[in-house]
């Protein structure tokens with residue numbers, strides 16, 4: 138079972154990306170080709186094994202829907218949950234949310250992408266990225 142060995146060496150982020158790409162390929166052609174179902178199965182099994190794994194990088198607040206906060210944030214401004222009283226986030230959930238947000242941004246008009254990023258970046262990160270970029 139070569140796929141099983143291959144997936145154990147992947148990070149959760151890589152596994153989620155592989156899964157997404159396989160699902161996209163399946164959507165386009167209407168069915169899986171060749172060995173892909175085995176790979177998808179191996180990826181899903183590996184993600185299943187790691188589903189209880191938490192990350193120290195994020196914690197969960199009590200909000201409905203998006204509830205991740207980076208370790209740098211002490212408190213959720215919406216529900217008031219505090220980092221020290223809250224559980225570490227599930228690593229698979231963090232990576233799924235990062236990929237979901239990335240995909241959502243790709244669906245926006247360019248001006249709206251700009252507005253979202255401009256709104257989202259903290260001042261220190263803006264300076265580091267030399268944001269805003271020159272407008273076309």
Ligand SMILES: [Zn+2]
Nearest residue numbers: 198200213216
């Ligand atoms: Zn919250």
